[in-house]
Amino acid sequence: xxxxxxxxxxxxxxxxxxxxxxxxxxxxxxxxxxxxxxxxxxxxxxxxxxxxxxxxxxxxxxxxxxxxxxxxxxxxxxxxxxxxxxxxxxxxxxxxxxxxxxxxxxx
Amino acid sequence: xxxxxxxxxxxxxxxxxxxxxxxxxxxxxxxxxxxxxxxxxxxxxxxxxxxxxxxxxxxxxxxxxxxxxxxxxxxxxxxxxxxxxxxxxxxxxxxxxxxxxxxxxxxxxxxxxxxxxxxxxxxxxxxxxxxxxxxxxxxxxxxxxxxxx
Numbered sequence: 400x401x402x403x404x405x406x407x408x409x410x411x412x413x414x415x416x417x418x419x420x421x422x423x424x425x426x427x428x429x430x431x432x433x434x435x436x437x438x439x440x441x442x443x444x445x446x447x448x449x450x451x452x453x454x455x456x457x458x459x460x461x462x463x464x465x466x467x468x469x470x471x472x473x474x475x476x477x478x479x480x481x482x483x484x485x486x487x488x489x490x491x492x493x494x495x496x497x498x499x500x501x502x503x504x505x506x
Numbered sequence: 507x508x509x510x511x512x513x514x515x516x517x518x519x520x521x522x523x524x525x526x527x528x529x530x531x532x533x534x535x536x537x538x539x540x541x542x543x544x545x546x547x548x549x550x551x552x553x554x555x556x557x558x559x560x561x562x563x564x565x566x567x568x569x570x571x572x573x574x575x576x577x578x579x580x581x582x583x584x585x586x587x588x589x590x591x592x593x594x595x596x597x598x599x600x601x602x603x604x605x606x607x608x609x610x611x612x613x614x615x616x617x618x619x620x621x622x623x624x625x626x627x628x629x630x631x632x633x634x635x636x637x638x639x640x641x642x643x644x645x646x647x648x649x650x651x652x653x654x655x
């Protein structure tokens with residue numbers, strides 16, 4: 400799991416504004432129901448949790464299951480409390496993590 | 507006469523049998539999914555409303571189906587949407603995703619992409635901070651199922 404996730408934030412935001420955050424990460428989201436070419440089951444491998452923190456405070460969380468498509472895309476909103484940095488974390492089955500930080504410009 | 511009577515009795519017996527093999531609970535939710543719902547939101551009965559689920563009517567490809575869920579809420583400390591759960595009862599594993607909001611979320615709207623094995627009703631449940639529960643469902647036709655196997 401080494402691909403860099405893609406994150407889209409507005410270029411700048413005002414305090415109190417509700418902004419949309421779009422995230423996308425490359426991942427097969429193996430359901431554990433698929434069979435490989437040799438007929439054996441491909442083991443389940445999901446990104447099971449996504450969290451978004453702003454200024455060290457959790458603002459949004461998602462738990463993803465086999466019904467979530469590969470390369471999970473998640474769009475959500477936050478109300479800007481002030482300047483700060485986002486920390487986005489994806490957790491894979493087995494505990495591997497991808498962490499991405501991005502500052503929000505507040506005017 | 508007796509032929510016709512036994513035919514009619516046969517029909518009603520068959521009707522009884524079909525209703526046995528497809529047990530359907532309170533709101534038309536299949537019974538095997540009810541345990542999953544109960545584990546997510548507890549035993550209380552949700553009411554219809556406040557949720558809108560945008561989903562295509564027909565999906566050519568069940569592997570990646572875009573959706574947007576919106577729940578009406580002021581999203582204040584006093585009243586906000588705590589969680590939204592999406593379920594696909596006819597998938598091999600019914601859970602799609604759960605989203606957890608805070609008053610800082612501003613609005614309880616989320617978009618993502620789901621995977622569906624076949625044509626079915628997608629169920630959504632929303633938990634409000636005051637403990638009330640809402641639900642809605644949307645039917646979707648899937649031409650080629652996702653999920654593999």
